[in-house]
Amino acid sequence: MEIVEATISSVQSALQSGELTSRELVLRYFDRIASHDKDGLTINSVLELNPDALFIATALDSERAAKGPRGPLHGIPIMLKDNINTGDHMHTSAGSLALAGSFAGEDAFIVKKLREAGAVLLGKVNMTEFANFMTDGMPSGYSSRGGQVLNPYNISAPTGGSSAGSGVAVACNFCMASIGTETSGSILNPGNLSSTVGIKPTVGLVSRSGILPLSNSQDTAGPMARTVMDAVHVLNAITAYDESDAAMGTSIWHKQTDYSQFLDSKGLAGARIGIPRDYFFEELTEDQLAIFQDAVEVMRKQGAVIVDPADIRTAREIKYSSVVLNEFKSSINAYLSKLPPGSKIRTLKDIIAFNNEHPVETLKYGQSTLLSAETTTSGTQTETTYLRDRAADLRLCKDGGLDATMKEYELDALLFPADFGARITSRAGYPSIVVPAGYTEKGVPFGVSFAARAYEEPKLIKLAYSYEQASLVRRPPSLRSFI
Template structure:
């Protein structure tokens, strides 16, 4: 009987690899077959942007190493897809989904890619994404890029994929890889995690290195795991965490990283945990069907010992308005990244990207580039604008001190619980961690999740809660992939 790849977890795969039932090379071939037949033919889900040309050689080499020396650890021989804004110093491009950077090669691996390779992971390829992390224009659909086209939601074609780590979430949901790495600035892991019925861990800014990742915001960006189970997401998190002295944000986590986050995979993690629900503001866009799913999730948490504080409203929720932070940081961050590309790179600045798009409008400007133009011509790139400085300070005050910190202290909470990804705006500006977990499906088959959030470096508590809820609910179902009708 052949190995069943659909919904196979990292522990499942490691057991099969150790027993000789399967090889990593065979595993890669199975994923490639699914990518060919489902992602690129048939349903044309379009979540995978590029395949690593060396992936089979890497897999076979790791099989030999396993036989001769034994596995390096849980990620040995596990195929991983990376969002297309994560540098790989190999034969793959890093383009952020853009045609302007379609021929751009990074000179070296991002820090987290180095960590993956050291752990024996197989970099299978790059995942499609919303172009420039959905900061190209105002009306671009989530999951669309000029280079890769539109990613489709495998659960319901009329439903968005969520952005901007759309390909990372959808590829995992469809079993085109074992796990993937996404990035988030404001909801870009939590949103596609919610809409693809996957686990998304958006860590504290500073827990995982951002070096070698094409940026959007120097204050909010972070990479994070996407997986089909909390266990798999945490095994991937273990590998991604590491001290990178070239990323200044990592100094905030000194002494706060854990050696092994699987220590917090506790089935009884909900018992006695105080979880607050910020009902005011964050529930206004919920449909009645989604509200039923959310309340059912809360009932499950209560049944397994959670103390629910409802409501635990965030007093600043309605004060958090438009902020100029990302607009100002984008130009400065992107230009710094582009300046570090190899000597033969033709694109060296945000202005070069805008000019390229203007010279190829049919291919690149289907939805325009209003945000790119605003960032280039309405900001200095020096972060000296008074509105930026004021907005950055206000974001921290409203989202950290007077927002999440205040409500958690007031009610002595271990975590906050948001419907879907609706808390992403406040948690992302705070730089605080969140984990989204499947919580059911609407009658139309659209996934719905709940998000656990907390203060900086509280990943251990969030992992306990997410794992316990997952184990007691088991809501996730694989998409049928037979038809969108």
């Protein structure tokens, strides 16, 4: 069986028929990683491979033979972003050398759910260090521990951050799917630039327990895959309720048991989709705008009602917010305090000190953001500016922004170019899905993203899947030549 661009469903068929085993699949991915990530073009997306991967795969093959598969993810190799805890032989470092020797005491909640679903945790992928909260001017996809991830479609193009490795490893067929995390565009942005599907869930749908944090109010994990269906299979596995994550309290009344029921190829028919032209289109090039317009025409032909423009009246009022800066210090200190005994890094101050002691290895681009978080915030979230900015974010982005716009135009979803909607959806805590839409003249991927209100993932899955099936534009990178 050819594994390049294989789907979870096609691999499951091969596993069931005996044409392929999970152990063989892991070995094939090892070979691709060796040939293209660590040799050849040296894409550099894979930070660490799980030394237990072959054992896990072999055990799952035996279980399949004895009992049958647990479900769609049985024996499926999945990569994890390096800020997600695994209670095994893999490190969790957020791409930093300060935490390069750090082992988590136990699995993150979503990792436990992936193991229960029968997934093979293949390894961890590189990321922008500390989720792009290390310093100003650091390229997306760079970390002091892992180096620079390259965009396999065009090495002069950015990878997007901070889940760069999560998107690139999937795009290059180094795994079946991956988990990324997002605070403000960190799933949508690399998904757009790697021609992959990224689902950024509502904050509260997916547990954050055991994930190195950035912002308590905006963080979430989500799946990245080559198809909407594959991303939904992973989403199904990780959406179980976690009582230790307070954000999940509202999800009890909204969470679906099986999101695959919304994979409707006719899902665009009759759907009202709004396009917020004002503010969100100003950075587009001519070829990016042409790709977006082609995507809109595909949706129109599928029966969508396009409301254009459907401008968000508060968009230009949205300014820099101190929310993430103020939440980072308390969030990361709480995480570090729970590391196993023996860890020398217990606070943000310890990370900064370690970097100062190893400047050649760690401070290629500096650590200005870490320093700002440590020295200008209290870590108690009592600053007047923080409290006012948090209220303003909710007023401008959620209540008076997305909610008001969707109500005014009676919309099912908003459609943004690339990941540009993350500027507002992230602060609202609302869901988005990015889907490949085409490639620029230089071969750089470009996608479109659907966004909706809290816990409206079912609507977004319908729309994204219907568009994907009608367009089918994704193609794998050649891994042989660049423009």
